[in-house]
Amino acid sequence: MSGYETRKIHLRVGSREWKIRSLKDTQQYYDPQGEAKRAGICSASWSLFGQLWPASKALARAVKKIDISGRRFIELGCGLGLPSLVLRARGAHVVASDKHPLSEEFLDYNAALNQVPEVPFVDLDWGLSPAPDQRGQYDVILGSDILYEPDHAEMLAEFVNQLAAPKAKVLITCPGRGYRNRFARYLQDYGFALTEQNIPFIEGEPAPHRGRLLSFRRGF
Template identity: 25%
Template structure:
């Protein structure tokens, strides 16, 4: 990923202006222009201070315990940070498209956070659904995919219990393997919603808890390849997997 200057930013359209104003009522934000894999720059709006979001969730949780209900369901705000896996997966998909185009494929960014991977896929032509359990994340995901709004949608999704209309030719998860307890849910969701011949792409930043994931997934009947990508000081594992026939 590279960050490039945007000397002549396009004027925000009405939809962007409204949505950005809504987000700014709750979050401090910053904007960057990101380029993945030699592709065209993407305007990406993100939380300026993820720790401030965590502090606010903790404050609201304290109020909830005192009987004051929050406006939305509370979750640990993993979505509010830009994770290395999201950057590495976005680079991988953009470079991969040179030999394996994803234009017009039905793609899902599962656990999308602020929508980095989903925006990268939309920029190279995919029809993208962005799903996350946290509705605050989906505000950012919608904003970051507005340039491709005609082929993008956002949807609240808890991969443990929910399904999304599909099937999908490509399911992408950037850093969704952080807890071993989540693996069966992610695997089962992908198996249900992948189209015949579809591909699962997962980014995982080398956490000790995920060391056995590849063997575990193969035991579940998936064929699997792995490559590694450097992202700053971190090496990210990128898995491509298909369910065996």
């Protein structure tokens, strides 16, 4: 690819082998049209979307077994989109979202690489209200390691509430970041109850596990 270097990662989710194109490392930067800069993405964080993080793998494993019947899914901050691809391969109605200008391109490439039907993509900025056709539409809202900034807890909780159907589930994998507790309190104000589970993020990781699977439910 012009302007940056990539690699292919091979991994297993359940019984299936996946190939995911990612950026070669976190030193990549390519923004010739200034799209990332206009989206508020600085050069230091530009490459983060293009890494396959442990939290994304953990979320992919979690959605491998989730009930998909009649449910509408959306992944927030999808990056390379592994959880969305796993759901799409199962036949789920899933939308992937991010604000990085290259996320959709990598998502489409990885879908084709794994012979998975294309995953619909929307550009979503958590600091803005979602479009009317997105509000209240989703039964399951997903995210992996998205609670990494102090202002994300309140902003993301409000955004999730706008996207969520009256009866909804929110599933987030978190590597033990402190902001998850604030996020949980804000979501509880919107009627969501939390179940938290310690899970390994890396294969063979010994207990106690720092990783968390945060499961919020409303209307059940």
